[in-house]
Amino acid sequence: MAKSTAHPNIALIKYWGKEDPTLNLPASPSLSLTLSGLKTSTSVRLDPKLKQDVFILNGKKIESPKISTFMNKVRELAECQTFSVIETRNNFPTSAGHASSASGFAALSVACSQEYKLNLNHDQLSRLARIGSGSATRSIDEGLVAWQCGTDKTSFGTSIVSSDQIPLVVLSFTNDKSPKKISSTKAMEIVKKTSPYYDSWIKRSTADFRDALELVKNSDWQNLLALGEANSLGMHAATIAAKPSIIYFSPDSLKLMDQVRKIRAEKKLPIYFSLDAGPNVKVFTLKDKLAAVEKEFKDWDYTLSFPGEGAKLID
Ligand code: 2P0
Structure with missing residues (x-):
C-alpha cells in the first residue's frame, strides 16, 4: 500500500480558462500558495480481485467519474490493468469551498506513482496531477508555485519560493x-x-x-x-x-x-x-x-x- 499527503493551494493569480479541457492545459499562467493546516491524506492499494476501483472519501464509499478517468490514465501509463482501493481523508470540510480537488489529486498522484511503480520525477508528477484537476498541478510543490502554460510535456507547477521564505x-x-x-x-x-x-x-x-x-x-x-x-x-x-x-x-x-x-x-x-x-x-x-x-x-x-x-x- 502507498500512503501520501498533500495540501490545498490558493491562487494569487488565478487559473480560469482552459486551452485544452482534456489535458487541463491553462489559457494563462497562474501563481499560488500551498497552504499548511488543511491536509488530504490518501492511500492506494492494488487489489487483483477487484473489477473496478473502490473510492472511499472520509469513510464513505462514493462514485467519482473524475477519479475513474484519472485511474484509467494511471493504468495506461503503468501498463497494468489492476484496480485499487483508494481511501482519502480531508482534515477540512470538503464542501466548504476549500480546494479539495487540488490536494486530492496531488496526493493521489504521489500514491499512485509509488503503488503502480511509475517512478515519476517531480515534473511528471505535477503533469499527472494536472490531468486530475488543473489546480492540483500546483499542490505537488511547496510555498509559492508558478504553473506555466504550454503543452502536455511543458505545463506543470514549479516552486519559486520555499515555504520558510514566505512571510x-x-x-x-x-x-x-x-x-x-x-x-x-x-x-x-x-x-x-x-x-x-x-x-x-x-x-x-x-x-x-x-x-x-x-x-x-x-x-x-x-x-x-x-x-x-x-x-x-x-x-x-x-x-x-x-x-x-x-x-x-x-x-x-x-x-x-x-x-x-x-x-x-x-x-x-x-x-x-x-x-x-x-x-x-x-x-x-x-x-x-x-x-x-x-x-x-x-x-x-x-x-x-x-x-x-x-x-x-x-x-
Ligand atoms: C485557481 N480555481 O487558480 C482557480 C481559481 C478556482 C478559481 O483552479 O477543471 O478544480 O479540475 O482543472 O482545478 C479550480 O479549478 O478545475 C481552480 P479543473 P479546478 O485555483
Whole structure:
C-alpha cells in the first residue's frame, strides 16, 4: 500500500480558462500558495480481485467519474490493468469551498506513482496531477508555485519560493457552507464560450502573472497581495458577465470584502482578499500583522494557514 499527503493551494493569480479541457492545459499562467493546516491524506492499494476501483472519501464509499478517468490514465501509463482501493481523508470540510480537488489529486498522484511503480520525477508528477484537476498541478510543490502554460510535456507547477521564505498567512473563512453552485470545470467552459470579457481576462491575467513574478523577485509582498486581490476580482468580473451569469459571491462574501477594505483603509493593515469558484473568502496578510488582523475578525469562523509543503509519501 502507498500512503501520501498533500495540501490545498490558493491562487494569487488565478487559473480560469482552459486551452485544452482534456489535458487541463491553462489559457494563462497562474501563481499560488500551498497552504499548511488543511491536509488530504490518501492511500492506494492494488487489489487483483477487484473489477473496478473502490473510492472511499472520509469513510464513505462514493462514485467519482473524475477519479475513474484519472485511474484509467494511471493504468495506461503503468501498463497494468489492476484496480485499487483508494481511501482519502480531508482534515477540512470538503464542501466548504476549500480546494479539495487540488490536494486530492496531488496526493493521489504521489500514491499512485509509488503503488503502480511509475517512478515519476517531480515534473511528471505535477503533469499527472494536472490531468486530475488543473489546480492540483500546483499542490505537488511547496510555498509559492508558478504553473506555466504550454503543452502536455511543458505545463506543470514549479516552486519559486520555499515555504520558510514566505512571510504570508491566509485566513480561510467559512462564511457560507452551502455546496458549490457550479463546478469550476463547467464554469470555465461557459465563461470561455459566452463572456464578452474572457479574452481580456486572459490577456490581463497573463500580464498580472509577469508582474507578480517581478514583485516576488523584489520581495514586495504587500503589492503582490494587492495584485492578487485585483486578479481575483478580474476573474469574477469575466464570470459575472457570462451568459448565463455566474455569481459566486454570497451576501456574507460581500460583507467580508467590504470589511477587508475598511480595515485596510482605517487601520492601515496590509490585508487583501481573494475568492475562488465559491462564496468563501480568503484573506491574505503578513505574518507580523496577524495578531492585529485576527482582532478584527473575532465574530467570524475561519481557519489559519501558513505557507505549506508539497505532496509527499508517508509511512
Ligand atoms: C485557481 N480555481 O487558480 C482557480 C481559481 C478556482 C478559481 O483552479 O477543471 O478544480 O479540475 O482543472 O482545478 C479550480 O479549478 O478545475 C481552480 P479543473 P479546478 O485555483
